[in-house]
Amino acid sequence: MDRLARILGVGAGALLAIGLWLGLVQAPPDAVQGEVQRIMYVHVPSIMTAYLAFTVVLVASVAYLLRGTRSWDRLAHASAEVGVVFTGITLATGSIWGKPTWGVWWTWDARLTGTAVLFLIYVGYLMLRSVVDDRDRAGRYAAVVGILGFFDIIFTHMAVKWFRTLHQPSSLERGAIDPALYLPLMVNLGAFVTLYLYLLLRRVRLVVLEEAVEAEVLGG
Amino acid sequence: MGAWGYIGLAYGLAALALIGYRWSLAARLRKWRTHLDRAAAVREEVT
């Protein structure tokens, strides 16, 4: 597992470097928004990666409740934490992108609000984990929150969309985006997903170590 | 602030968050590894 992580880490670094060059140098500025649009190459991949991470949390949570195997719980825990990091990046870059395009750092736009809710739900998930001492119990509680949180997000997105929307249509809906911007976006998405897998493996490793330390302390 | 200022801020913050998180993971991993190593060494000495 450590070797795979190392390979993924190097791969993610290389892909990020290429993605950075493609996004900042090679890609043409957007016809309407100009240079600022380059923020998209971080913003969109990070939210896609966050969604991937929380989908993994959902699957691992269901599997943990059904099977009760520790490794599913470790996967859910690790994926949630990495997902929160990527959601945080999405919020930060989105806010910075919002200032020059909408004129404000924060607005109650649909997608922005939805992402903020996403962030809050999974921060709560991590806090719940941190206050329950027993690992199996923490895993079951967190799994329930992870499952409910995922379904709630679907409703939240519907609701905030009807509530109001300022946001441009999703950058990934094909046709809405110029082919010249498409390649850099895809490379960056690949880089972020690889980075996610790398961080996920490291985080899982950390849980394994923590459990070993606990067993060591308790077992004497 | 010009367009590149915003771009720099966004990319910089993202990089900072990722590097910071990776660093915190590495630090935590190192801490528990040394803990376990030390415990193993102590156990060896006892036996």
Next chain:
Amino acid sequence: MSFLKLTGQILRKDLRIEARSREGVNTLLFFSALLVFLFRFAVGSTEAQVRQAAPGLLWLAFILTGLWGMARTFQIERENDCLEFLRLTPGDLGGLYLGKVLIGCGLMWATELAIVAMFGLFFHIDVLPVIGPLVPILLLGTLGFVAIGTLFAAITAHLKAREVLLPLLLFPLMVPILLAAGRLTNLALAGESLWAEAHWLRLLIGFDVVFVVLGYLTFPFVMED
């Protein structure tokens, strides 16, 4: 349908406790009265300001009161050391969940009607003519809130940090309900038909169905030891 037996039993038990002490209803009513009273000072003095803020504040009052109501459903079990026994109940624990949801809803609906009356009084809103469309909104919105609230209350019941953790987990998940119910309440208070924005109604119904089913399915794992 064996789980329904358990539902009935827990319902009878909690109703009897409530009938004897009336602690739940009394404290909820007093608390909500206090909230509405304070809200009135927060929104400014003109009638227009008050009217605009009313639907949102109404649901805020429900949710803040409900938070306390939810925490209570499992706190009474914990204080009497009954959690362990409930856990050992033979049969489908999902039935226990449904019973707690029904009790929670009953308590909330009763309190909400009182809150609506107080809103009418303090905010000068004529609530009697709009009570018809208001009732289904209260029923649907509260069911979704209680479905998640009961589950999370069971999770946090014996944690040290439960007072903070319950709202922390619960409130972010309430955004769809707050938006849908708030919007529909706005329509109702304005005297318009709810069918004008039926998609909000469908959202509430879908929310209720999904989370009652999920709660029923996951509750046994929460009670497991």
